[in-house]
Amino acid sequence: xxxxxxxxxxxxxxxxxxxxxxxxxxxxxxxxxxxxxxxxxxxxxxxxxxxxxxxxxxxxxxxxxxxxxxxxxxxxxxxxxxxxxxxxxxxxxxxxxxxxxxxxxxxxxxxxxxxxxxxxxxxxxxxxxxxxxxxxxxxxxxxxxxxxxxxxxxxxxxxxxxxxxxxxxxxxxxxxxxxxxxxxxxxxxxxxxxxxxxxxxxxxxxxxxxxxxxxxxxxxxxxxxxxxxxxxxxxxxxxxxxxxxxxxxxxxxxxxxxxxxxxxxxxxxxxxxxxxxxxxxxxxxxxxxxxxxxxxxxxxxxxxxxxxxxxxxxxxxxxxxxxxxxx
Ligand SMILES: O=C(O)CCC(=O)C(=O)O
Numbered sequence: 001x002x003x004x005x006x007x008x009x010x011x012x013x014x015x016x017x018x019x020x021x022x023x024x025x026x027x028x029x030x031x032x033x034x035x036x037x038x039x040x041x042x043x044x045x046x047x048x049x050x051x052x053x054x055x056x057x058x059x060x061x062x063x064x065x066x067x068x069x070x071x072x073x074x075x076x077x078x079x080x081x082x083x084x085x086x087x088x089x090x091x092x093x094x095x096x097x098x099x100x101x102x103x104x105x106x107x108x109x110x111x112x113x114x115x116x117x118x119x120x121x122x123x124x125x126x127x128x129x130x131x132x133x134x135x136x137x138x139x140x141x142x143x144x145x146x147x148x149x150x151x152x153x154x155x156x157x158x159x160x161x162x163x164x165x166x167x168x169x170x171x172x173x174x175x176x177x178x179x180x181x182x183x184x185x186x187x188x189x190x191x192x193x194x195x196x197x198x199x200x201x202x203x204x205x206x207x208x209x210x211x212x213x214x215x216x217x218x219x220x221x222x223x224x225x226x227x228x229x230x231x232x233x234x235x236x237x238x239x240x241x242x243x244x245x246x247x248x249x250x251x252x253x254x255x256x257x258x259x260x261x262x263x264x265x266x267x268x269x270x271x272x273x274x275x276x277x278x279x280x281x282x283x284x285x286x287x288x289x290x291x292x293x294x295x296x297x298x299x300x301x302x303x304x305x306x307x308x309x310x311x312x313x314x315x316x317x318x319x320x321x322x323x324x325x326x327x
Contacts, residue, residue, distance in 0.1 A: 036323055043321040050227050051261045059227025063318050085176035086111055092176055095292060096183040099230065103253040103297035105180075106283065108290030110234055115288040117167040118196070118236055122310055125164060127156035127198065130210075142200070152206055154303075156198040160327050168194055172314055177232055180292060181316035185228045189316035192225065193324040196236075199244045199301065200308045207303045218303060220249065221265040223295035226317035233283075234290035236310040241282055241302070244309030246291075249298040250279040260298075271298055 037044045045062055049055030087108065098105040110118075122139065129135035129151060137145030137156075146153045161168045171177065172191045181189035204218060211217035223229065239245050249271055257274065260266065271280065275298075283291055293299060295315070315324075 036321055040319075040321045042319065043323070046226060046319070046321070047224050050224050051264070053261075056227050059318070063227060085174050086114060086170065087174065087176045090176050092179045092183065095180050099180070099184050099292055099294055102250045104248050104250070104281065104283075104291055104293045106281075106291045108232065108234065108292065110288040110290060112288065114167045114170070115236060118165060118312070119287075119310075121165045121167070122158070122196065122198075122236065125158055128159055129153050130155050131157035131159065131197075133159065139198075152202065154200050154202040154206055155210055156200065158196045159325070161196045162194050163327050165196070168196060168312065171232075171234075171312065177314070178316070181230045184230050184294070185316065185318060187228075187318055189230070190318065190320045191314065191326065192229075192317045192320045193231075193313060193315035194326060195313045195324065196310070197313075198308050198310050199304055201304050201306070204303055207301075216265065217301045219265045220247075220268065220271045220298045220300045222252070222260075222298055224264065225295060225315060225323065226319050226321070229295050229315060229317040230292060231295050231316075232290060232292050232312075232314040234288070234312040235285055236287050236312065237307065238286045239289075239309055239311075240284045240306075242305040243307045244304035244311075245302055246283045246311075247300050247302065248281045248283060248293055249275050250281055251275070252279075252298040253294040253296045266298065 042062065046059065049062075050059055090108065095105040095107065098107075124138070126136040127139060127142075129137070129145070129149065135145075135149055135151070137153075139156075142153060142156070158164070162172065163169075172194050178189060207218045208216050211219075211221070233246060237243070252275060255275075285291075290312075
């Protein structure tokens with residue numbers, strides 16, 4: 001029997017190829033974690049303890065970026081300069097109270113001119129498969145790129161969005177978004193992530209490996225990006241339950257089992273059993289709709305079935321561990 005036959009038979013039985021590709025993905029992700037630790041060892045302490053209620057409280061002690069925090073005299077920012085916000089109707093206190101109580105706030109709306117500006121950028125700029133600088137394509141050429149790279153392209157990121165897209169830069173410095181973040185974090189917020197990305201049509205199996213180690217983005221999970229963090233999401237395409245809606249579990253930022261502190265990912269069934277299906281919020285909205293979410297809430301994405309989703313994620317935290325490129 002030839003070696004190829006043996007490998008073929010073993011592969012049939014144990015799916016060696018699938019195992020190998022999962023191992024490669026895991027190695028790449030662990031390598032990313034090592035790079036973050038090498039850049040800022042405080043991340044490791046945070047990652048180990050912020051999952052526990054006591055650890056999050058102790059975060060104030062471990063949080064040493066005093067130059068950013070305590071020297072700020074205008075914290076919390078009550079004197080929001082409305083002229084520097086694009087969100088005319090947004091009530092900062094109402095939004096902050098909602099996030100404190102439910103873990104999210106659903107009332108954000110981008111002005112139409114900003115939606116247009118970002119869409120024009122998105123349809124003309126280079127997109128990178130999973131953010132890989134070696135694998136780029138334009139939106140209209142996605143199918144050719146999939147063939148050329150021999151890949152099922154699921155996630156397409158834009159790189160250097162802040163320097164290339166003025167509208168995104170404007171969002172990151174928006175006075176009302178910053179004020180909500182300051183009030184919620186009870187400290188001066190630092191922008192740590194500014195991301196514009198496509199989720200293309202794909203199935204659950206294909207999406208199962210996307211996301212962080214041990215917490216795929218389509219499984220309910222919470223993020224451990226800092227002791228306290230706040231995210232703003234904006235849809236740039238119309239999103240319904242079949243086109244990549246984001247799901248969030250109301251109140252889960254304040255209530256969890258000890259087991260959840262250890263295991264950041266949980267199945268839909270486990271989440272329904274513990275929190276109840278009424279608390280799972282399926283967030284849908286037209287292009288321009290936005291929401292804020294404490295990423296410590298259980299949340300998950302859903303693979304788009306009918307049309308791709310384009311979404312912005314802005315994240316504010318206490319510390320910038322350098323996990324995302326902000327250029
Ligand atoms: O794509 C989504 O809606 C989920 C994103 C997510 O899970 C995350 O940012 O941690």
